[in-house]
Amino acid sequence: MPSEKLANRERRRHQGENRVTLEDVARHAGVAPITVSRALNTPEKVSAKLRERVDHAVKVLGYVPNLIAGGLASAGTKVIPVVVPSLSILTFIEVIHGIQQTLENAGYQVLLGSTDYDLNREAALVDSVLGYSPSGVIMTGLHHRDTTVQRLKAWGRPVVELMELGTSFIDMNVGVETSEAGGCMASHLVERGYRRIAFLGTGMERDYRARYRYQAHREVLERAGLDGTLLFQNEEPASYEAGRRVFLEALEARPDIDAIHFANDNLAAGAIMEANRQGIRVPEDVAIGGYLGLSLAEHLTPRLTTVALPRFEMGVKAAEMMLDRLAGRERHSQRVDLGYRLAVREST
Amino acid sequence: MPSEKLANRERRRHQGENRVTLEDVARHAGVAPITVSRALNTPEKVSAKLRERVDHAVKVLGYVPNLIAGGLASAGTKVIPVVVPSLSILTFIEVIHGIQQTLENAGYQVLLGSTDYDLNREAALVDSVLGYSPSGVIMTGLHHRDTTVQRLKAWGRPVVELMELGTSFIDMNVGVETSEAGGCMASHLVERGYRRIAFLGTGMERDYRARYRYQAHREVLERAGLDGTLLFQNEEPASYEAGRRVFLEALEARPDIDAIHFANDNLAAGAIMEANRQGIRVPEDVAIGGYLGLSLAEHLTPRLTTVALPRFEMGVKAAEMMLDRLAGRERHSQRVDLGYRLAVREST
DNA sequence: ACATTTTTTGGTAGCGCTACCAAAAACTCC
């Protein structure tokens, strides 16, 4: 025989938590709960007199809106997951910085996810963060598992994919033509008259964008009648030390190399610093070019020639595209090319 | 005269969303909704046979748990806000990396907040993120508005404050003795025999930890009978360029300086690279010490002497302390000193 | 075979807010 239904008060959950709710604020202010909600969220719909009473009650009671309940009731939160392959690579850090600053200023929160270049992990992460009913998702790169693409398309809310540009993207795409950017450095080295140009990279097994750049590098060299297969790589994560090591490896294997195209500036910087220590003159003995545009590039001796990406701006733009979409504005194209810049300095 | 109550189906919200809910999964699997919830969250409480039916239904229907609803029902989410003063300073980036990796591996999500060294902004941010009913909060530094401290203490869930160690903290504290660390470099320079030692920093108006280190630097010098007031600073954000500039400023103002204690490695690296360009010999003409332990320090010519902080480890430890608390374990002290290390290299 | 205990499964009110519908109050026009 079922027991009698408990009164609401008796059946209460989370005993002892005793948090102030919107209902408490409503009672204190002498208005309906929905008026408190309106006062906080759409104050223009509430008279000045009642707004004042509500604001006072909020202050006196120390009320903090429960965004979980609000999110459930309105089918969404002001959270934007940002999914990147790595948090130890400065590129993504600067992008995140641009995103976070722009979104936070617009009243949104960034949920941070890192896939470690693993598409299965990305798929699981996307499933997980969608559970928070975010307003949209910002993710890195155009390569995903089919399930991830399908899931996000079916989800139907704004998605920005950033870094490289492509012709096929889920919703919006912002970045640079990554192959073209790689080819740009190769062209520069060829135009400078170098003949035995090597490509040095690390972690390229996982970093397909670096592979694209090598591809483009190769094509440029072969079109110029040069050997594009001088490639030195390993799977170390990119670092100054990795750059130092792969640089020494390359010079030992092929002392005739007259220019090196590094997959990124960290590697290039490590090489330049090692060259300085060993009395190898850059660019006299070997020219060095990088990719990314780290600020360090301007301070090295010699200053590093690099292909500079607008990383922080990319983050800002991705966030702006997201916010415009969320606000129902269509100010941006769905595909935005931010362009890169060849910064020719002393190292070539 | 009020209209008749609408049937549930007729009164349904969010028309057209048509998302798969746990109830749909329950119907498909032929079990109660709570059984689906248990199968997903505490599978050991469900028989293997029913678990299989549930898992199959989840897959067939493409169900994604609504963590908002789950969070409301259970009075909490598996989200951990991480609040840092800046996303453009490598220190905090590496800490965030340690935190995020550890929490993500434990099934938690990081909500990222940046205060830009503004305690009012921090207060607003804390109020905002508490609205998501997070499991705990990780924040940077021990300086907060009184309202922030009161709010977090009243909240009663785990809070970790990281970076500098103190005697008064909200809940848990992990970091290093920041003054002692600053004094360490000063002692090193004094012991090395330098007599006119300057302290160079930027952004110290906002970065109280740097001020603490200057304070300690000063005390060490004055205890050694030396002038501790040789201070060169401005409010530029720390960068290689800022380091370059303040370095040149200091040398111009006081050509007799024989050693420089930089507030951080970015500044020190900028100075060393500029010294190289200008033919100023380090440490012969002027010795240089830094603070932080950037990997760049090991690659410069000369290699930089620095006080190294375990930044990534600090993040990992903060997250572990949080997770232990959340799991009801008391493996850690509430105050963990990670220690720093004086890395003596060529620049002194 | 039955009693007792343990394990598994289920019902439902409620977590806190808001979308939706509606009523009341205020304002404007004739």
Place this chain on the structure above:
DNA sequence: GGAGTTTTTGGTAGCGCTACCAAAAAATGT
């Protein structure tokens, strides 16, 4: 002053899941 319109305020079911209580089934012991 009353009719019509606009603005402001209110009631409540429901968003999706789960804590709590309870029932049913299975397992164990005598």
